Amino acid sequence: MADQVLTANRLSDGKVVFFDPDGGWSERIARARVVAKADGKALIAEAASSTGEVVDPYLIDVDSVAEAEPAGPVPSPVPRRYRERIRAFGPSIHPQFAK
């Protein structure tokens, strides 16, 4: 079973954002709040009060990159669907726009 993150586009500028542990919306998926699939709906409910600043929030399936060394960096979620990876990391043809 995949984990999930909640993603949307920011209303004011259209940027792809992810619901983060502080209850806000972060531009980088590395900062996204990851939940088990069973908790996806609850995550949407939790984000409800801050959805005024975003458009069309939806859940996506992610895998967490393999655990790093105990002292190393926090693992970052990677979307399972190729479309969502492009959306999270940037257009494949314009590496200069990588997120």
Add this chain to the structure above:
Amino acid sequence: MYRYDEFDHAFVAQRVNQFREQTARRLSGALSEDEFKPHRLMNGLYLQLHAYMLRVAIPYGTLSSRQMRKLAHIARAYDRGYGHFTTRQNIQYNWPALKDVPDILMELAKVEMHAIQTSGNCIRNVTADPFAGVAADEIEDPRIYAEIIRQWSSLHPEFSFLPRKFKIAVTGAAEDRAAIAFHDIGLQLVRADDGAVGFAVLVGGGQGRTPMIAKTIRPFLPKAHLLSYLEAILRVYNLLGRRDNLFKARIKILVHEVGTEAFTAMVEEEWAHLAGGPVELPEGELERIVAYFRPPAYERLPADSPALDVQVRADPAFAAWVRANLVAHKQPGYAIVNLSLKAEGEPPGDATAEQMDAVANLADRYSLGEIRVTHEQNLVLPNVKAGELYALWQSLVPLGLATANIGHVTDIIACPGLDYCSLANARSIPIAQAITRRFNDLARIHDLAELRIKISGCINACGHHHVGHIGILGVDKKGEEFYQITLGGDATQTAAIGSIIGPAFSSDQVVDAVEILVNTYVGVRAPGERFLDTYRRLGAAPFKESLYAAH
């Protein structure tokens, strides 16, 4: 070209104010996204994969240098320094912020531009032959009528909530360079036996999920009745077009389901009430618009240019460009020059702000200040003197705008695809880039002659793959990008929809597959035969064999 008068200026200014107010209500939360979306779309603003996307109208693909400079400025000031020219002669910006869009529209209004009705279920940008007004084979400039239709269709109170989008194209020559057979309404200027000029009216063409070739419902419509006849067609469509199924809502489905004869009868019955009535364009207004499209003050030049012949003989690279990118101009001593936006490895149809500014300057210097955008995602300088071609070409080379491939294998149409578009199933631009890298030898490109490849990232067919000589459709097979190949499509007056050749190819295989098809053609072609002609003569068999025999 058309210039706004006080009424046109007031209209776009009022539209900008209206959208500014609607945007403010959205940003404050007074409007929900559902309520805002139709207004956003009717002002050309999509929400795409990475950001908003703004589609700016370039009416019938005609731009002044001043307008091109403004497009460059918008790319720099509000976006990421580039824009994308589309298969409907518009330009798209991929990264504008919603809060900036009212200001962008205000800046556009200053140079007589807008983004009105470039999306939504309304009448879209009216497109035309990119060589209108200068082509040697033209009966009359179709842009006159495209402008008339543009005004008539702008915020038309009856037709702003159609069952689906509505696209109209106009052409002025027998050779169809505007793909009118694949539009909801296609209009072709024709001359009757008595010499009168009117329109052949075609209805119900389109691509997407159910590609169809338009049917001629009226072979000759007098010019004076253009607007009443269009109003009749639109009213029949507005009332009877399907609204129960998004994928069956285009007029092509209505024509198909009721039958061409019955549909024509309905239009003619409605038209009987409207013909000669208040909707028709008054003579004076037609004359006013015609005046804007009078030919510029051309110099009187000889038809031949010995200097040009010398330059062509002396420089093979220049010669190749002359051969591929120039088109005969109606005025002796002038040429229509295609600027390829299909350089090796570049996203097809993209131009940087620097390139746009440079094209504006070149237009001022060499083309009487005018530029065109083609539906094949290239640009045109329509008025270049033969004696200045060499100097122009030399300026284009360092700009990356001199690729000598117009209409050839690397002049590929590609939609933005999965890299940018939320509707896509697969990426299209990397495939186009890979093909241009595979076929990067100029001699080979020219040997292959006219070969039109078109790539769409999904069934919506914005890359026009159905009408490619070789069409490529991106599909999703179990999460992987696969590409289905079609052969034999044709967007011109010999209109045809391509046929699927066999099972789809992976992204690793598809470029090889294209090369096999090309090599097959070379092996069996008759002298002077294009790929499309060889396919029409021999059918799919030899191509299927080479492509699938190895598996």
Add this chain to the structure above:
Amino acid sequence: MPLIRNGAIAADDWIALADEAPVPQGRPVIVSLARWQAERAALLGGGASLGVRLASYEPAAALADDVGLLALIAIAFPTFRDGRGFSLARLLRERYGFSGELRAVGNVFRDQFLFMHRCGFDAYEVADRTEAEAFSAALASFSVFYQRTGDGRTPARALRQLRRAAE
């Protein structure tokens, strides 16, 4: 639901009658097209003002012969996407000469007021007062129109003609 009539919020004396409901005596009623076609004579015999409600998929021609008998025609907009009512309105006004109250009902939003007005509507049933209060501003949002309809506004082309004639 607030009603806008002649540019202002107005009281609505009309009763929208369900098909099975009895006709109240002496009250202006709006009936469905089907009921009008089935009970025409009886309804006319009642003596009160009559109105018919057209669904967006029903033809304007169905009322072509009756425009002189009706004080009101209501046209439904089931969703804002459904633009059939605009054509129905123009046909009723411009083709069949209806001169009574032409009312837009259903999903009616401020950003459609001007389009509706230009197509011949003169009354609008809206969801709430804020939409109603936006009516005048909505009608004033444009002063330039490219198309001639039956609304009496002078389109740009005619203004241009007048200007040419004056020169």
